[in-house]
Amino acid sequence: xxxxxxxxxxxxxxxxxxxxxxxxxxxxxxxxxxxxxxxxxxxxxxxxxxxxxxxxxxxxxxxxxxxxxxxxxxxxxxxxxxxxxxxxxxxxxxxxxxxxxxxxxxxxxxxxxxxxxxxxxxxxxxxxxxxxxxxxxxxxxxxxxxxxxxxxxxxxxxxxxxxxxxxxxxxxxxxxxxxxxxxxxxxxxxxxxxxxxxxxxxxxxxxxxxxxxxxxxxxxxxxxxxxxxxxxxxxxxxxxxxxxxxxxxxxxxxxxxxxxxxxxxxxxxxxxxxxxxxxxxxxxxxxxxxxxxxxxxxxxxxxxxxx
Amino acid sequence: xxxxxxxxxxxxxxxxxxxxxxxxxxxxxxxxxxxxxxxxxxxxxxxxxxxxxxxxxxxxxxxxxxxxxxxxxxxxxxxxxxxxxxxxxxxxxxxxxxxxxxxxxxxxxxxxxxxxxxxxxxxxxxxxxxxxxxxxxxxxxxxxxxxxxxxxxxxxxxxxxxxxxxxxxxxxxxxxxxxxxxxxxxxxxxxxxxxxxxxxxxxxxxxxxxxxxxxxxxxxxxxxxxxxxxxxxxxxxxxxxxxxxxxxxxxx
Numbered sequence: 001x002x003x004x005x006x007x008x009x010x011x012x013x014x015x016x017x018x019x020x021x022x023x024x025x026x027x028x029x030x031x032x033x034x035x036x037x038x039x040x041x042x043x044x045x046x047x048x049x050x051x052x053x054x055x056x057x058x059x060x061x062x063x064x065x066x067x068x069x070x071x072x073x074x075x076x077x078x079x080x081x082x083x084x085x086x087x088x089x090x091x092x093x094x095x096x097x098x099x100x101x102x103x104x105x106x107x108x109x110x111x112x113x114x115x116x117x118x119x120x121x122x123x124x125x126x127x128x129x130x131x132x133x134x135x136x137x138x139x140x141x142x143x144x145x146x147x148x149x150x151x152x153x154x155x156x157x158x159x160x161x162x163x164x165x166x167x168x169x170x171x172x173x174x175x176x177x178x179x180x181x182x183x184x185x186x187x188x189x190x191x192x193x194x195x196x197x198x199x200x201x202x203x204x205x206x207x208x209x210x211x212x213x214x215x216x217x218x219x220x221x222x223x224x225x226x227x228x229x230x231x232x233x234x235x236x237x238x239x240x241x242x243x244x245x246x247x248x249x250x251x252x253x254x255x256x257x258x259x260x261x262x263x264x265x266x267x268x269x270x271x272x273x274x275x276x277x278x279x280x281x282x283x284x285x286x287x288x289x290x291x292x293x294x295x296x297x298x299x300x301x302x303x304x305x306x307x
Numbered sequence: 308x309x310x311x312x313x314x315x316x317x318x319x320x321x322x323x324x325x326x327x328x329x330x331x332x333x334x335x336x337x338x339x340x341x342x343x344x345x346x347x348x349x350x351x352x353x354x355x356x357x358x359x360x361x362x363x364x365x366x367x368x369x370x371x372x373x374x375x376x377x378x379x380x381x382x383x384x385x386x387x388x389x390x391x392x393x394x395x396x397x398x399x400x401x402x403x404x405x406x407x408x409x410x411x412x413x414x415x416x417x418x419x420x421x422x423x424x425x426x427x428x429x430x431x432x433x434x435x436x437x438x439x440x441x442x443x444x445x446x447x448x449x450x451x452x453x454x455x456x457x458x459x460x461x462x463x464x465x466x467x468x469x470x471x472x473x474x475x476x477x478x479x480x481x482x483x484x485x486x487x488x489x490x491x492x493x494x495x496x497x498x499x500x501x502x503x504x505x506x507x508x509x510x511x512x513x514x515x516x517x518x519x520x521x522x523x524x525x526x527x528x529x530x531x532x533x534x535x536x537x538x539x540x541x542x543x544x545x546x547x548x549x550x551x552x553x554x555x556x557x558x559x
Contacts, residue, residue: 174424176417176431183409186398193396194413195381195471201418208421 005303013159017152027267029155031260032162033219038243038255039169040212045241046250047173048205049185050100053237054111057095057118058088058210060232062217064122067135067227077141077148084218085211091118092210096203103188112234119232134228141222148222158219165215169252172208181205182250242280246287248294257295309372311336311505312357312388312475317366319352319529326352328529329366334475337502341520342509345549348526350509351393354477357507358390359383370474387474393483395464397452403463404448407435410470435470442466443496458489462496469504478508482515494518517541525549 017025044050062084099110122129140149148154183191247258269276291298310333319327326349355361359380442462482490523540525533527549
């Protein structure tokens with residue numbers, strides 16, 4: 001049943017551009033980009049028990065990196081992609097060394113503070129970052145011999161990278177390293193007593209999560225064609241945290257589903273009313289109260305009952 | 308060849324209170340050593356000093372003649388001194404198998420492997436299953452630690468400690484709060500551990516002490532009152548005085 005579900009999802013994702021109208025392909029592209037972002041945060045929130053409210057920092061830093069590199073000529077994807085990921089991973093290493101000294105709500109506040117600092121730099125450093133105007137005119141990426149200018153080729157590029165990221169993160173969470181992360185979530189002092197260096201474990205996963213957020217930020221810069229300080233603002237961190245919680249923490253597939261739910265709701269409802277955030281809020285409350293394991297928990301429950 | 312674990316004139320003061328007063332004892336490799344005494348005798352303080360949770364005010368702890376006094380607990384654990392506490396401390400939402408497998412993994416470099424599936428590390432799984440069986444938890448591997456009975460949780464705690472392959476295992480009241488049936492089971496499991504596992508046990512239940520111990524050290528008000536074979540300790544006039552004098556004769 002589970003295998004069937006995965007196969008079905010893969011077929012739908014591959015067929016979307018061929019079957020559905022163009023604007024759906026664009027929405028699906030955005031969903032896949034945010035799904036990577038949400039899965040990367042789930043490594044921290046769901047697997048390790050580190051609730052971060054500053055994950056937008058690593059999304060935004062990669063987006064700005066791509067924006068800046070692209071300003072000076074159309075750099076190929078083989079250059080911008082590693083550059084965006086490396087910039088975010090380096091930032092995560094720096095932030096993690098400080099923020100991971102704290103735990104619980106203090107960790108949350110420190111991640112928020114670092115992200116807001118990044119926002120302030122982007123907002124005020126107009127000479128480099130363009131200030132409130134941001135950086136515009138980022139061309140769609142190309143690799144030598146291939147261009148992803150059209151919406152459909154770009155969708156397949158994103159789908160390919162989403163699949164690669166999902167498989168890689170799945171492999172990591174299923175590894176002994178991933179098992180140790182869950183141990184940290186469950187009882188960090190006990191893990192330390194067993195002989196695990198829990199600080200290094202947390203720093204490791206923080207850098208991996210930052211790098212994966214960097215991948216999504218890189219793609220987002222290309223998707224949007226411009227970058228503004230909003231990508232670094234705390235509401236972006238809040239939105240991705242809602243995606244994780246709504247979809248179901250500690251599952252990877254759940255946060256991807258959460259990203260789809262939030263963005264579909266946003267796209268559908270915002271065409272009828274401007275108060276879509278109110279509707280999102282209400283949906284969030286209902287899911288948290290009625291399905292504490294998130295949307296994926298609901299689906300898994302249905303599967304379990306039907307099979 | 309000296310003893311495996313030696314304490315030399317350990318003294319520990321808490322303000323004006325002297326919890327340990329020049330405690331010297333020797334635990335031989337393969338020995339099962341019980342530490343008994345009335346409440347407040349300093350038994351847990353002694354374990355805390357040996358395992359590094361507390362630094363002694365004076366005196367030394369030697370493991371295989373090497374001083375380990377004052378090292379942090381995880382270093383002492385790495386040298387091969389493991390301990391359990393009066394209250395269990397488990398990863399309650401994980402299964403019994405996952406608990407022990409993580410403890411076994413801690414000893415290896417497997418944690419650095421990000422791209423290997425845990426399922427492929429069969430040696431860790433087999434080692435964990437063997438440890439569960441050794442502590443009487445066969446068939447309980449898939450049960451979350453939270454759902455185990457009190458007695459089983461204590462057994463799991465000892466399985467976790469054994470996963471680190473300790474030279475000496477310090478058990479602080481392994482049968483505390485157990486029913487008579489659970490106590491008998493724990494006693495049988497501990498005596499089946501084998502002679503290659505050196506044990507030091509704090510215990511109040513005299514049936515357990517006499518069933519397990521090769522030698523007994525009696526502490527009273529932070530001092531060693533007697534140390535020797537069970538029969539000699541039982542016959543010791545000062546030991547009888549300690550227990551009678553403190554009103555715990557019935558307990559003994």
